[in-house]
Amino acid sequence: MSSLSVSDIVKLQTVKYSNLGSLAILVFDYFITVSEEVQWTWFKPWDVTRVIFIISRYLPFASVGMTAYGE
Numbered sequence: 001m002s003s004l005s006v007s008d009i010v011k012l013q014t015v016k017y018s019n020l021g022s023l024a025i026l027v028f029d030y031f032i033t034v035s036e037e038v039q040w041t042w043f044k045p046w047d048v049t050r051v052i053f054i055i056s057r058y059l060p061f062a063s064v065g066m067t068a069y070g071e
Contacts, residue, residue, distance in 0.1 A: 019064065019067050022064055023064045023065060026060055026061065026064055030061075041053060041054075
């Protein structure tokens with residue numbers, strides 16, 4: 001491990017807090033829009049539009065989660 005200066009550690013901590021904040025906003029957005037998602041997508045037939053929606057809806061959870069808790 002290389003030695004880090006104090007300013008580097010502060011910047012790293014700021015980035016980690018920012019990533020965690022974006023995860024919190026993403027989770028908040030999910031919970032306030034889940035009822036509309038159930039109404040408009042869950043009981044509809046599968047098509048290309050629904051697949052794209054599911055990917056764009058749930059992939060950010062994985063990427064933000066890995067970024068927030070990665071080393």
